[in-house]
Amino acid sequence: MNNRNSSENMYNKANFIFITILLFPGSVFCQRDTQQHFDSIKVVKPGAALIQVSKQFSFTEGPAADKKGNIFFTDQPNDKIWKYDTEGNLSLFMDKTGRSNGLYFDRDGHLVACADEKNEIWSIDPEKKATVIVNNFHGHRYNGPNDLWIDPTGGIYFTDPYYQRDYWERKKPDLEKQNVYYLASGQTEAVAMDTTLMQPNGIVGTPDGKYLYVADIRANKTYKYQISKDGSLINRQLFVSQGSDGMTLDDKGNLYLTGRGVTIYDVSGIKIGNIAVPSNWVGNVCFGGKNRTTLFITASESVYVLEMQVKGVE
DSSP, X not given: OOHHHHXXXXXXXHHHHHXXXXXXXXXXXXXXXXXXXXXXXXXXXXXXXXXXXXXXXXXXXXXEXXXXXXXXXXXXXXXXXXXXXXXXXXXXXXXXXXXXXEEEEOTTSOEEEEETTTTEEEXXXXXXXXXXXXXXXXXXXXXXXXXEEEOTTSOEEEEOXXXXXXXXXXXXOSSSSOOEEEEOTTOSSOEEEEOOXXXXXXXXXXXXXXXXXXXXXXXXXXXXXXXXXXXXXXXEEEEESOOOSOEEEBTTOOEEEEESEEEEEOTTSOEEEEEOOSSSOOOEEEEESTTSOXXXXXXXXXXXXXXXXXXXXX
């Protein structure tokens, strides 16, 4: 690793250790009898084991599955997007990704990425050609788009927290607040949907487009919103008192939050269980595979898979 990537990696790890302490004060990871632990979680396939796919990365993030179930994820400090296909093969998909973080596939099969090198959102076609979708809010640079979800109409909800990056020249944000935004399909200007959060991060919506979940990682809370027909967010309710870096949903409506392992809550906010992962931090999670039953976990230097009894809906 060269000196630039080394310093960036050390900074990112320190940043996430701070978040870990904030969310789980006094906690220390202790590897348990994972098989026995997983068998107690009803959504995990009986007898399934957590499998480490690779540990060659610096900090993994943003997993997203295409229509076939192939999974794409980022190694942000190294500015790369990787592919884990439905046959279990791992390959480099793209280099020089704009420091992509969160990813999501749109209905046309383009990979939409939170590219925070220049505080943009990109659309990457299958030939790896990138187009900038949006790069400013009323003339001001975004803090650093972090995670996103695309609704059934093609509109993009995204979070914009501020994490100081070593590759930026600026040392403070252009925008005063860290907001949740919505870019309606066909529009070029996003609208701020929630300006009251401390540091929004993970985000995901229900496949019917009726509800949106957003984690305020600094406040250690995850909220549930109702989505209006015009895309605006109403009736915000506290879902659980736990923040999250990334998140996903399964076909039973269970919500998966990340940080110290993967914590699963049912539709009413009751904790189902925690999937312990032997890494300092779990950045994000998604479902993929041919049947959408493979839970794919990005955990710092590693990525893992776990077979489930439920299917993903993203």
